[in-house]
Amino acid sequence: MLYSDKVMDHFNNPRNVGVIEDADGVGEVGNPVCGDIMKITIKVDEGDRLEDIKFQTLGCGAAIATSSIVTELARGMEIHDAAAITKKEVADELGGLPPAKMHCSVLATDGLKVAIDDYLTRHGREPIGGPIQSEDPHFDPHGDAAEEHEEACDL
Ligand code: FES
Numbered sequence: 001m002l003y004s005d006k007v008m009d010h011f012n013n014p015r016n017v018g019v020i021e022d023a024d025g026v027g028e029v030g031n032p033v034c035g036d037i038m039k040i041t042i043k044v045d046e047g048d049r050l051e052d053i054k055f056q057t058l059g060c061g062a063a064i065a066t067s068s069i070v071t072e073l074a075r076g077m078e079i080h081d082a083a084a085i086t087k088k089e090v091a092d093e094l095g096g097l098p099p100a101k102m103h104c105s106v107l108a109t110d111g112l113k114v115a116i117d118d119y120l121t122r123h124g125r126e127p128i129g130g131p132i133q134s135e136d137p138h139f140d141p142h143g144d145a146a147e148e149h150e151e152a153c154d155l
Contacts, residue, residue, distance in 0.1 A: 003061065004095035006069075011061040016071035018054040025119030027111040029134050031104070036063050040071075040111040044119050048079050055111070062101040063108070066090050070108040083116045083128045085109055106133040 003011070023041035030037040036059030043052035053075055057067045070090055074082040087105040091097040097105060110132050117127035 002098065003065075004097075006093075006095045007062065007065045007097065010065035010068040010094065014055075014057075014064050014068040016054050016068065016075075017056065019056060020052055020054050023115075025115040025117075025122065027113065027115030027118060029107055029110045029114055029132065031059070031063075031107055031134055033103070034060070036060060036104070036107065038063065038067055038107045038111045040067075040108075040115045042112075042115045042119060044079060050074050050077055050079060050082055053112075055108070057107065059107065060101070060104055062097055062104040065094060066097075066105040067108040067111070069093050070112055074112055079116045079119070080128065083113045085112065087133070110134045 019039070020041040020043055022043075024044045025042045027040045027042075028037065036057070038055060038057040038059065040053065040055045042050055045051045053071045055067045055071055057064050059067075066087075070085065073085055073090070073093060087102060087109050090105050090108060091102060113128065113130070114132065117129065120127045
């Protein structure tokens with residue numbers, strides 16, 4: 001499996017690792033196939049912009065690299081824009097991901113979305129909602145995609 005230089009850079013030197021203790025929103029998601037998990041904590045300013053964002057990921061190289069790049073992409077963004085970041089944008093920003101590892105990238109975008117919804121809900125505001133891809137009810141854990149993913153889990 002060939003990871004881009006940028007993936008390797010973010011895997012070896014992940015940015016914004018940690019937990020914001022007095023976070024305004026917290027998102028925790030898990031990948032049902034491999035059991036990998038990630039947690040994102042956010043601080044939001046009065047203009048609804050992400051002023052700080054940190055993550056912890058227990059997962060493969062692609063999961064760590066995508067989490068790291070998502071924190072860089074989202075920092076300073078308005079929350080609705082940040083919640084709309086797609087796994088394709090994340091993969092493109094990293095110079096591509098091997099097809100079998102694309103599924104790993106949903107942890108980071110999902111975690112961010114859940115954290116933003118947590119922030120909105122805490123303030124009595126309407127959550128953005130929408131599908132959480134890592135909890136896709138149509139995802140077949142015994143299907144081809146799952147099998148491919150499991151084979152790629154150690155990479
Ligand atoms: Fe589990 Fe990548 S997130 S193998």
